Amino acid sequence: MNINLSWARRASRVLTPILACVTSAALLLAFAESVEQDQSTPPRKPTSAPRKVVEQPRVLVFSKTAGFRHGSIPTGIKTMVELGKEHGFDVVTTEDPARFNEKELSTLSCVVFLNTTGDVLDDAQQKHFETFIRNGGGYVGVHSAADTEYDWPWYGRLVGAWFKTHPRIQPAKINVEDRTFPATSMLPPVWDRTDEWYVYRDNPRPNVTVLMSLDETSYEGGGMNGDHPTSWYHDFDGGRAFYTGGGHTNESYAEPLFRKHLTGAIMWASGIVNTPAKKRSPLPANVDKPVDVLKP
Numbered sequence: 001m002n003i004n005l006s007w008a009r010r011a012s013r014v015l016t017p018i019l020a021c022v023t024s025a026a027l028l029l030a031f032a033e034s035v036e037q038d039q040s041t042p043p044r045k046p047t048s049a050p051r052k053v054v055e056q057p058r059v060l061v062f063s064k065t066a067g068f069r070h071g072s073i074p075t076g077i078k079t080m081v082e083l084g085k086e087h088g089f090d091v092v093t094t095e096d097p098a099r100f101n102e103k104e105l106s107t108l109s110c111v112v113f114l115n116t117t118g119d120v121l122d123d124a125q126q127k128h129f130e131t132f133i134r135n136g137g138g139y140v141g142v143h144s145a146a147d148t149e150y151d152w153p154w155y156g157r158l159v160g161a162w163f164k165t166h167p168r169i170q171p172a173k174i175n176v177e178d179r180t181f182p183a184t185s186m187l188p189p190v191w192d193r194t195d196e197w198y199v200y201r202d203n204p205r206p207n208v209t210v211l212m213s214l215d216e217t218s219y220e221g222g223g224m225n226g227d228h229p230t231s232w233y234h235d236f237d238g239g240r241a242f243y244t245g246g247g248h249t250n251e252s253y254a255e256p257l258f259r260k261h262l263t264g265a266i267m268w269a270s271g272i273v274n275t276p277a278k279k280r281s282p283l284p285a286n287v288d289k290p291v292d293v294l295k296p
């Protein structure tokens, strides 16, 4: 995995307000300390060197629901916070769509839609998020992120495919088609796990790079004629977008490999790690070309 140079460029844009903010906070803290000390001990000499500031990406985890609400959302939020601490990115969690404003978004490297559902952003918030992506921001969609914002065509292209239906929760075999990507490089060629496996309205393969697809012979209710992507990524409208269909169950977030999968996705979408540009995955020979309905 290569360090992404564009991150450095974007980081300087993103981090400037953060540094200013942190520096202000440090100054305020120093000020508060000196005021306290005035009341008890002689004032300390002011320090000349600024406090060391660690530059790290900032990720917003958004889990607002306007439709079905997954019981695993609190576990998912807790997991994202843990992953941030383990891997060195700041995590801010919210269900407040007002956080989708120009000022807040300009401080972020990536926004995770964690099991969002339905119409969660108003028109102005949607425009701010589109601008964030166009400025090189990252998007990670988890599970019902594909069951979100059906009336926002840009979002449909960003996420790659919308939810249609799902069979019961059950084990399945996942073919890991691309094991060079940061979110899949740690996975076995065939990944056995249990989750709620979405059927999508359209096959996203023509528009994205598919990372993993479900072996529809390994479970009941496949529903996508044998070509069933379940995780993918693409460069989209100036930014980066990743989606994974897993994450319905609480148990998912305790799986070491699923946690690594999410971590790799966030690090890629944040621009911390990169992957060489590649051609789109070829279609399996026995599958008819899906209709490309998501094109603008």
Ligand SMILES: [Zn+2]
Pocket (backbone or CB within 6 Å): 070, 143, 144, 196, 248
């Ligand atoms: Zn679900």
